[in-house]
Amino acid sequence: xxxxxxxxxxxxxxxxxxxxxxxxxxxxxxxxxxxxxxxxxxxxxxxxxxxxxxxxxxxxxxxxxxxxxxxxxxxxxxxxxxxxxxxxxxxxxxxxxxxxxxxxxxxxxxxxxxxxxxxxxxxxxxxxxxxxxxxxxxxxxxxxxxxxxxxxxxxxxxxxxxxxxxxxxxxxxxxx
Amino acid sequence: xxxxxxxxxxxxxxxxxxxxxxxxxxxxxxxxxxxxxxxxxxxxxxxxxxxxxxxxxxxxxxxxxxxxxxxxxxxxxxxxxxxxxxxxxxxxxxxxxxxxxxxxxxxxxxxxxxxxxxxxxxxxxxxxxxxxxxxxxxxxxxxxx
Numbered sequence: 001x002x003x004x005x006x007x008x009x010x011x012x013x014x015x016x017x018x019x020x021x022x023x024x025x026x027x028x029x030x031x032x033x034x035x036x037x038x039x040x041x042x043x044x045x046x047x048x049x050x051x052x053x054x055x056x057x058x059x060x061x062x063x064x065x066x067x068x069x070x071x072x073x074x075x076x077x078x079x080x081x082x083x084x085x086x087x088x089x090x091x092x093x094x095x096x097x098x099x100x101x102x103x104x105x106x107x108x109x110x111x112x113x114x115x116x117x118x119x120x121x122x123x124x125x126x127x128x129x130x131x132x133x134x135x136x137x138x139x140x141x142x143x144x145x146x147x148x149x150x151x152x153x154x155x156x157x158x159x160x161x162x163x164x165x166x167x168x169x170x171x172x173x174x175x176x
Numbered sequence: 177x178x179x180x181x182x183x184x185x186x187x188x189x190x191x192x193x194x195x196x197x198x199x200x201x202x203x204x205x206x207x208x209x210x211x212x213x214x215x216x217x218x219x220x221x222x223x224x225x226x227x228x229x230x231x232x233x234x235x236x237x238x239x240x241x242x243x244x245x246x247x248x249x250x251x252x253x254x255x256x257x258x259x260x261x262x263x264x265x266x267x268x269x270x271x272x273x274x275x276x277x278x279x280x281x282x283x284x285x286x287x288x289x290x291x292x293x294x295x296x297x298x299x300x301x302x303x304x305x306x307x308x309x310x311x312x313x314x315x316x317x318x319x320x321x
Contacts, residue, residue, distance in 0.1 A: 043203040050199065054192050062266050063192050065288025070200050073291035165179045165204040168295040 024049045024132055030139050033151025034085065036160040040078040041139060047071050048131045055124040064124055068112045071131070075101075075108055077167050081160045082143075088159040089149040100142050104134060177302045179205035179295075181228075186211045187218040187244065188233035188264065193287075197231060197264070200291050215239025219247055222259065229298060232281075234265030234272065241265070242279045249280040258282070260301045264289075 026042045047067050054063035079101040086094040107130075115122045150156035184206055188194045194211045201209050210227065212218040216239055218230070230248075234241040241263045248259055261283075263276040268286045276284050282301045285294060 043199065046199050047196075047203075050192065050196050053195075057192060059190055059193065059266075062287035063196055066193075066196055066200075069288055069290040070196075070203070074203055165295065168204055168292045169299050170292055170296055 024052070024136075030136075032139070032143050032147050034153075034156050034160060036157055037078075037082060037085070037143075037150075040074075040081065041135075043074060044071070044078065044135055047074065048128065048135060051124055051128045051131070055128065060124065061119050064122075064127075065115060065119070068108070068115055068127075072105075072108050072112050073168065075105055077163070079105065080167070081163045084163060085150060085156045085159040086146055088155050089146070089153055091146045091149045093145065097142055097146070100138060104138070107134075177299065179298075180207055182206050182298070182302070183208040183227045183229075184210075185218060185222065185227040185230045187213075187215060187230060187236070187241075189213050189236045190233070193233070193264075197294075200294060204291065204295050215241075215244035215247075219244065219251070222248070222252055226259065229260045229262065229302065231262050231264055234263050234267065234276070242275050242281075245276065245279040245281050262297050262301060 024045055026038070026045050030041060031038050032041075047070055050067050051064055054060050054067070057063070079098075083094065083098055083101065085091075086097060091097070111122060111127055184201055186194050186197050186201075186209060188197070188211075191213070194213070198209050198211060210221070210225075212221060215232075215236055218232075219239070222230075232241040232244055236244075239247065245261050245263070248261060252259055258280070261281045263281045263284045264287060265272065265276075265284065266287045273284050282304070283297045285297050
């Protein structure tokens with residue numbers, strides 16, 4: 001949490017300069033009290049950390065490209081789960097939260113399109129810093145607001161679990 | 177087929193790609209993923225431990241994905257059921273796809289890929305009839321063209 005403490009308080013610019021070299025990980029301070037949502041956040045943190053790990057490797061294109069695509073798919077999935085949960089528990093500022101999700105979703109789509117068209121157009125260090133900062137700030141500021149409504153609330157978990165892996169299944173993917 | 181019930185073996189000599197595939201599989205509910213960094217060890221492993229599905233890199237030192245698939249079809253599929261194999265590759269040329277298909281791969285996914293694409297490949301591969309037919313045996317026994 002020391003790293004997050006630095007990042008979130010006095011010296012964001014200084015922290016950002018060094019953030020690229022630091023591992024990122026989920027810590028209990030990030031818990032929103034809903035195990036399924038915490039698990040989603042761990043996946044997002046792990047995906048973002050893999051941009052950092054792969055950035056300078058020869059295979060960076062396939063890895064960063066796949067991470068961005070995974071982030072696009074997974075943020076969409078996670079946001080739907082989280083917003084459904086907020087709806088079920090009657091979270092009063094759900095609409096404002098939805099707007100935050102919309103903005104990030106558009107930004108991820110933008111980076112994905114940019115990277116797909118030309119990987120050299122995206123600075124992976126900037127991408128990593130942006131995603132890392134956005135996710136941690138979003139969890140610690142916006143997500144923590146729904147904790148009183150959702151933490152240890154069985155209805156919250158039920159709402160999240162109701163949206164499972166079938167979310168990812170389409171009918172238009174060709175096979176051999 | 178439930179993703180949480182699947183046991184998947186990831187065969188790839190790139191540790192970062194193995195970790196990424198593992199993360200993506202975890203993100204959709206798969207809870208038993210084993211990683212191996214070469215085809216020979218994977219071949220030895222599946223003689224004792226049968227995963228439900230293999231995700232195999234196309235380009236690897238030693239046994240590549242296509243040769244690995246041929247070896248699985250000739251050495252492992254003795255019970256008449258095909259072990260499902262999806263080839264993962266950075267190449268998208270048609271001849272490579274045909275080579276993988278002829279070797280007996282069930283499907284093929286090109287990197288970079290989306291989570292939805294991978295999930296759909298897995299879902300459809302697992303929902304197919306995986307019984308090994310005589311036509312399969314003959315096609316896979318003939319020389320690659």
